[in-house]
Amino acid sequence: MSRYPDAFIREIPKTDLHVHLDGSLRLSSLIEMAEKGGVGLPSYTEEGLRELVFKESYADLPEYLGGFAYTCAVLRDLENLERAAYELAMDNIEEGVCYIEPRFAPQLLMDNRELTMDRVLVAVDNGLRRAKAEYNARPEVGERGLPPFDYGIIVCAMRMFGASGYSPYYDAFFGLHRDSAPAEVIKMAAVEVARGVVRIRDRLGVPIVGFDIAGQEAGHPAGQFREAFDYVHENFMHKTVHAGEAYGAESIFQAITDLHADRLGHGYFLFDVGKVADPGIDDKREYVERLANFIADRRVTIEVCLTSNLQTNPTLRDLRRHSLGRMLEHRLSTTLCTDNRLVSNTTVSKEIRLAVENFDIGPKALKNMIVYGFKRSFYPGPYAEKRNYVRRLITRYEAVARKYGIEAESE
Numbered sequence: 001m002s003r004y005p006d007a008f009i010r011e012i013p014k015t016d017l018h019v020h021l022d023g024s025l026r027l028s029s030l031i032e033m034a035e036k037g038g039v040g041l042p043s044y045t046e047e048g049l050r051e052l053v054f055k056e057s058y059a060d061l062p063e064y065l066g067g068f069a070y071t072c073a074v075l076r077d078l079e080n081l082e083r084a085a086y087e088l089a090m091d092n093i094e095e096g097v098c099y100i101e102p103r104f105a106p107q108l109l110m111d112n113r114e115l116t117m118d119r120v121l122v123a124v125d126n127g128l129r130r131a132k133a134e135y136n137a138r139p140e141v142g143e144r145g146l147p148p149f150d151y152g153i154i155v156c157a158m159r160m161f162g163a164s165g166y167s168p169y170y171d172a173f174f175g176l177h178r179d180s181a182p183a184e185v186i187k188m189a190a191v192e193v194a195r196g197v198v199r200i201r202d203r204l205g206v207p208i209v210g211f212d213i214a215g216q217e218a219g220h221p222a223g224q225f226r227e228a229f230d231y232v233h234e235n236f237m238h239k240t241v242h243a244g245e246a247y248g249a250e251s252i253f254q255a256i257t258d259l260h261a262d263r264l265g266h267g268y269f270l271f272d273v274g275k276v277a278d279p280g281i282d283d284k285r286e287y288v289e290r291l292a293n294f295i296a297d298r299r300v301t302i303e304v305c306l307t308s309n310l311q312t313n314p315t316l317r318d319l320r321r322h323s324l325g326r327m328l329e330h331r332l333s334t335t336l337c338t339d340n341r342l343v344s345n346t347t348v349s350k351e352i353r354l355a356v357e358n359f360d361i362g363p364k365a366l367k368n369m370i371v372y373g374f375k376r377s378f379y380p381g382p383y384a385e386k387r388n389y390v391r392r393l394i395t396r397y398e399a400v401a402r403k404y405g406i407e408a409e410s411e
């Protein structure tokens with residue numbers, strides 16, 4: 001019997017700061033949307049799709065990413081986007097997650113006609129806002145009751161896309177820039193989306209709170225995206241960067257220096273000496289130690305996605321060997337996230353359960369991890385308001401912990 005009962009994990013207020021909208025659809029909705037829109041799927045039953053596409057485990061990252069072709073195909077539709085965003089918020093609310101930062105790459109879902117970046121982002125915001133309004137109006141939510149639900153949107157640029165098959169928008173973008181090298185075209189698309197998100201936030205009031213780059217890390221160094229990140233940085237937008245998912249410490253260093261990352265997506269290979277490639281670094285062990293301490297001291301928060309890492313790193317096998325243990329030993333700021341609720345077949349509660357069952361996480365450490373999710377969020381309101389919100393969530397956490405006799409004495 002675990003020291004943390006399921007009911008306790010269900011009741012504590014939780015966050016998900018790393019969740020891809022296009023990887024988190026309800027399977028039943030994906031099938032319905034595909035049938036309605038004439039999108040081809042390898043199976044039209046949930047069991048069939050679980051067997052063929054959204055599996056329990058994957059051979060490698062490319063296989064893991066295979067399902068996104070289907071989810072993105074159905075999401076190139078404003079009504080479906082609104083619905084997917086609404087359902088994502090509701091699924092989180094149902095398991096006691098009261099703050100989320102869904103992310104996605106609009107350029108994967110755009111075409112050059114009615115699916116503009118403005119409309120795509122407004123549709124997602126409408127779905128999230130509808131869920132928030134519905135939930136926050138429930139009688140049990142409010143001043144003296146359950147904490148209200150809130151969200152901010154994170155927009156991703158893609159680290160990599162090719163000349164065809166990624167999306168109608170990218171196909172056209174590549175087609176129009178035939179005299180530029182592929183790396184140059186990718187960089188231009190990232191700058192374009194960076195300008196768009198600042199404008200859409202400022203002019204349309206869509207709560208876009210962060211900017212990210214997603215997609216294949218290998219061969220696409222962070223430095224390539226400096227201009228896009230400089231632009232959002234100058235416009236006071238937060239940054240998180242997928243780094244250390246496939247590459248190691250140097251990619252993480254680039255993310256926090258070149259791209260001003262406030263948080264890191266995964267950071268999985270942070271301590272992996274074998275992933276340090278620069279021949280100029282003599283003592284690789286010392287390099288990763290110093291980097292880890294640097295990150296810890298600056299409170300750069302790592303968005304840890306256990307199931308996803310297990311699924312895309314076939315060599316990991318045993319979760320106890322995951323770098324979360326070392327992150328905790330180094331007192332890094334970490335928060336548990338799902339990455340993809342559908343593709344990884346997980347929930348925030350499952351991720352917490354996995355963490356406490358595979359690592360030595362006492363009540364104080366668990367409370368810290370949950371609280372970092374709120375503290376290091378890119379909350380859309382003013383800082384003073386954020387502090388009140390965080391304070392309220394901590395009070396709620398403490399009340400639930402008391403109820404279950406799981407009190408965090410000082411360690």
Ligand SMILES: [Zn+2]
Pocket residue numbers: 018020214242265339
């Ligand atoms: Zn991710």
